[in-house]
Amino acid sequence: xxxxxxxxxxxxxxxxxxLRGALRNATTLFGKRRSAAxxxxxxxxxxxxxxRAIKDxxxxxxxxxxxxxxxxxxxxxxxxxxxxxxxxxxxxxxxxTRERGxxxxxxxxxxxxxxxxxxxxxxxxGLQVVETDLGEYIIQLAHETPSHIIAPAIxxxxxxxAELFTAELGMAPTDDVVKLTSIARATLRERFAAADIGxxxxxxxxxxxxxxxxxxxxxxxxxTTSLPRTxxxxxxxxxxxxxxxxxxxFLKLLPRSATGQASSTYQSFITGTKRKASDEGPDELxxxxxxxxxxxxxxxxxxxxxLACVRCGACLNACPVYQQxxxxxxxxxxPGPIGSVITPQLLGIEKTAQxxxxxxxxxxxxxxxxxxxxxPRLLLHLRSEISSKQPSGRRAERFAFKLWAxxxxxxxxxxxAAVTGRLFQRWFKPPLxxxxxxxxxxxxxxxxxxxxxxxxx
Amino acid sequence: MRSIRSHLALSAPYESRExxxxxxxxxxxxxxxxxxxxAEFKRNLxxxxxxxxxxxxxxxxxxxxxxxxxxxxxxxxxxxxxxxxLFNCDVGITWAQAGIAETGTLMLDSAxxxxxxxxxxxPVHIAIxxxxxxxxxxxxxxxxxxxxxxxxxxxxxxxxPSRTADIELTLTVGVHGPQELHxxxxxxx
Numbered sequence: 001x002x003x004x005x006x007x008x009x010x011x012x013x014x015x016x017x018x019l020r021g022a023l024r025n026a027t028t029l030f031g032k033r034r035s036a037a038x039x040x041x042x043x044x045x046x047x048x049x050x051x052r053a054i055k056d057x058x059x060x061x062x063x064x065x066x067x068x069x070x071x072x073x074x075x076x077x078x079x080x081x082x083x084x085x086x087x088x089x090x091x092x093x094x095x096x097t098r099e100r101g102x103x104x105x106x107x108x109x110x111x112x113x114x115x116x117x118x119x120x121x122x123x124x125x126g127l128q129v130v131e132t133d134l135g136e137y138i139i140q141l142a143h144e145t146p147s148h149i150i151a152p153a154i155x156x157x158x159x160x161x162a163e164l165f166t167a168e169l170g171m172a173p174t175d176d177v178v179k180l181t182s183i184a185r186a187t188l189r190e191r192f193a194a195a196d197i198g199x200x201x202x203x204x205x206x207x208x209x210x211x212x213x214x215x216x217x218x219x220x221x222x223x224t225t226s227l228p229r230t231x232x233x234x235x236x237x238x239x240x241x242x243x244x245x246x247x248x249x250f251l252k253l254l255p256r257s258a259t260g261q262a263s264s265t266y267q268s269f270i271t272g273t274k275r276k277a278s279d280e281g282p283d284e285l286x287x288x289x290x291x292x293x294x295x296x297x298x299x300x301x302x303x304x305x306x307l308a309c310v311r312c313g314a315c316l317n318a319c320p321v322y323q324q325x326x327x328x329x330x331x332x333x334x335p336g337p338i339g340s341v342i343t344p345q346l347l348g349i350e351k352t353a354q355x356x357x358x359x360x361x362x363x364x365x366x367x368x369x370x371x372x373x374x375x376p377r378l379l380l381h382l383r384s385e386i387s388s389k390q391p392s393g394r395r396a397e398r399f400a401f402k403l404w405a406x407x408x409x410x411x412x413x414x415x416x417a418a419v420t421g422r423l424f425q426r427w428f429k430p431p432l433x434x435x436x437x438x439x440x441x442x443x444x445x446x447x448x449x450x451x452x453x454x455x456x457x
Numbered sequence: 458m459r460s461i462r463s464h465l466a467l468s469a470p471y472e473s474r475e476x477x478x479x480x481x482x483x484x485x486x487x488x489x490x491x492x493x494x495x496a497e498f499k500r501n502l503x504x505x506x507x508x509x510x511x512x513x514x515x516x517x518x519x520x521x522x523x524x525x526x527x528x529x530x531x532x533x534x535x536x537x538x539x540x541x542x543l544f545n546c547d548v549g550i551t552w553a554q555a556g557i558a559e560t561g562t563l564m565l566d567s568a569x570x571x572x573x574x575x576x577x578x579x580p581v582h583i584a585i586x587x588x589x590x591x592x593x594x595x596x597x598x599x600x601x602x603x604x605x606x607x608x609x610x611x612x613x614x615x616x617x618p619s620r621t622a623d624i625e626l627t628l629t630v631g632v633h634g635p636q637e638l639h640x641x642x643x644x645x646x
Contacts, residue, residue: 024625063462076610085461134632135623149622158625177627187631195546209608219577219619219634226510226573226611227540237461244603248596259622262501263560263595266634267614274610280537280573281611295460370636 006354009329011201017157018093020128023326026154033260034368039282040262041252048099052336055308058240059298065240066289073210076272078285079265085292092123092288093199093232094298097127101229102196106188108221109133110201111149112234115346118199128421130191132220134184141168147312147327147335150258154366155326188220193358198224202235203310204250211271212287215254215264220268231282232272237289238307250310250388253370257312278366302381306341308371315365330355337365341378347387356382418448481621488540494558494591495644502561505617507638513645518585521641522550525583532579533568537619540578549575553615553640555586556591557598562616563640564598576615583634584615588644 013019022042038044058065070080083089097105107113107126119140122129131140135152139145141164146152153161158175165171171183200221204213211235214221225231241250254260274281314321316336327335332343332355340355349356356379365375387398407413422444432441447455482571499509512518529547532538551572561637563584565572576582592598602608619634632633 022625029626054610060468063458063465063540066461068458082458088589132633134621134622138623149538151626153623156624158627161624177624178629180624181621181629181632188633189517189544192578193540208603211608216619218632220632222573222577223633244599248594248599251595261505262564263614263616265505265616265618265620269608269612269614270613271608271610274567279610280567280571291460295464298461298582301468304468 005030006329006358008258009331010325010358013325013329018157020324023323024155024156026148026151027317027323030259030313034257034314034317037256037260037262042183042445043258047253047374048370049214051253051370052308054241054249055307055371057241059238059304059307062237062240062298063131065242066237069207069210069240070289072208073205073212073272073287076210078210078272078287081286081288083288083290083292086116086290087284089116089234089288089290089292089339090118093234094121094125095121095127096230096232096286097197100196102230103128103336104191104195105129105197105199106192106195106224106228107131107136108198108200108216108224109136110199110234111146111333112201112236113199114146116290116292118192118234130188132188132192132224133216133218134181134220135189137180137184138174139162141165145328145333148316149311149334149408155328162221169382175364178432190341192223192227195224195228197230197232198228199232199234201222202233202287203254204240204247204249204271205235205240207240209244209268211244213247214268214270215251216268217259217265218348219262219266225268225270226281229282230284230286232286232288233270234288234290236295237291255314257310257314257368257370265313297345302378303345305373306338306345306378308373309338310371312370313340314368314370318364318368320360320362320364321338327446330358337375338373341373341375341382344382349382349389353386353390356386415450418444422446422448488531494593495588495642497558497593498556498561498591498642499563501559502617502640504636505561506620507617507640509559510639511643512536512643514643518641518643521639522583524604525581525639526550529581532570532575532612534575536576537571540574543578544581548581548583549577549579549635550583550585551576553586554590555598555601556586556640557595557614558593558643559595560615560616562598564602565613565615566609567611567613573611573613575597576613577634580631580635581637581639582618583641584637585641587641588642591642 020401081092083092104325105122107129119129131137138153138161148154158177161180162175165183168171200214202212203215255264273280273285297306320334321336330339332339334342341357342354345353359379361376363376407417458540478630486616510521511568512521515570526548526628532546532549534551565576567573618630618638619632620630621632622628
């Protein structure tokens with residue numbers, strides 16, 4: 001699937017009864033849990049505003065904060081690699097694995113590594129890569145992509161997972177979720193024991209200490225970052241928070257927005273490498289700082305707020321479009337409202353011109369966003385960019401809106417249009433099939449509002 | 458970095474780049490030694506499927522540990538076995554260097570003992586926590602970490618046993634980490 005065929009993908013998804021059932025369950029449950037978790041804190045709105053203020057400050061001074069972060073982490077043993085784009089990041093990581101003669105890589109869930117398609121690059125370099133998050137493991141076995149930021153296999157039923165495990169792992173058929181989980185645990189334990197390198201993402205980078213913070217529920221991130229001798233962390237340049245104390249805001253907002261938990265099960269704070277050879281943990285920590293289009297978003301305050309995103313997935317669950325079609329229809333790594341905002345900025349609007357239109361602009365995403373990103377405003381910003389870049393592409397639309405403006409600013413013309421519209425609608429259907437295909441065009445009433453008003457006043 | 462600077466420079470007409478003033482300097486705080494904090498810790502830990510035992514002295518701690526570990530292979534953080542052996546252990550025992558009452562969270566500091574794998578690999582984790590090390594809030598705990606001299610290479614916050622809901626959103630406990638978490642709080646009178 002790709003983004004250029006969004007409307008076809010969406011139509012196919014709407015026909016998929018099983019998918020829609022799964023989506024309904026998931027988005028309703030996540031939505032309910034999120035609201036309850038938010039309501040459990042009396043200062044939720046203050047926290048959101050504070051989080052946004054912290055992120056705005058970070059992004060406005062990103063150059064200075066990045067230098068400070070790198071300096072503090074390097075002093076404690078971390079090594080840094082700057083990657084301008086996905087290809088550079090993949091080259092750096094493949095080079096690191098080659099230099100260490102690595103064969104087995106364990107990965108923990110990371111949207112950033114999905115963004116750069118790291119697994120494909122590593123496999124091409126001849127490495128065995130295994131995703132260790134249960135949801136990611138399932139979709140890796142099925143050769144699929146995540147359909148939700150925090151629940152990647154949300155589109156699969158337990159029966160489908162059971163069939164997959166039977167075919168791929170030689171398991172006796174069962175659709176007991178507990179058994180399926182324990183089989184994955186046992187299989188992945190062997191992979192952990194054999195791993196030379198662990199690759200993770202990063203949720204937050206703390207400037208004042210050079211610490212990286214990673215949150216999770218399963219424990220696979222802890223294993224990935226503790227067992228292998230080398231840990232490679234891939235992080236977007238926007239992930240910084242200036243102070244340790246800022247986590248008080250973000251560690252409250254993130255799990256509540258994502259799953260409705262007051263706290264995720266595990267939060268790992270990793271600061272450089274171990275101090276003594278006899279200590280536990282990897283010998284080396286490499287942090288790959290990824291730009292891949294992010295620095296472009298810094299240039300304007302409207303686009304810059306896209307970089308405040310903490311990847312909680314709350315906007316997906318709240319979105320009436322995502323609720324119906326799921327993540328795959330978007331054809332992108334980042335689905336849903338935030339995906340429609342980030343993807344065109346990362347990949348260029350030429351290839352993704354349908355995405356900013358995949359929204360009714362209802363604003364539900366803005367309401368739930370823990371860092372108050374004004375997603376509808378961003379979508380409009382991108383739409384205006386698209387229409388200004390394609391002056392000829394939407395000539396009919398332009399003409400229609402010019403006509404609309406002409407009529408709406410002249411009361412006599414409006415009255416005339418209403419009268420003729422009512423007279424002629426009996427014989428003439430307007431040529432709006434592209435629009436009416438998915439919607440009803442209600443006929444105009446015999447009596448206009450103005451006439452009713454005059455009559456009943 | 459050049460790309461970051463040039464794009465930030467482009468945004469100059471929209472706003473000034475005055476540094477933000479720190480509004481909330483971290484105060485030094487000490488753990489709140491009141492039994493209500495212990496009770497809150499216990500309640501919140503149990504809400505996420507953790508077990509909590511309150512002991513008044515060393516003997517009671519030993520008795521509680523024995524009850525859970527009877528007939529099982531034990532690994533402990535003072536003398537952890539090799540990684541290979543650890544994979545065959547049933548129970549891992551560590552201390553917790555702090556607790557957070559508002560979420561029932563444990564804090565394990567890798568500088569204090571060899572706790573990273575012992576608390577993670579075996580299917581049962583027992584953590585012993587001194588009641589005087591329980592902080593009321595996450596904010597107080599972070600302030601304590603920040604006020605220390607040098608931050609450890611690995612600090613881990615643990616809230617309940619390992620969990621996932623990746624298959625049909627069915628909550629399953631014990632996917633990669635422990636299935637069972639027992640916290641023994643020592644509350645001296």
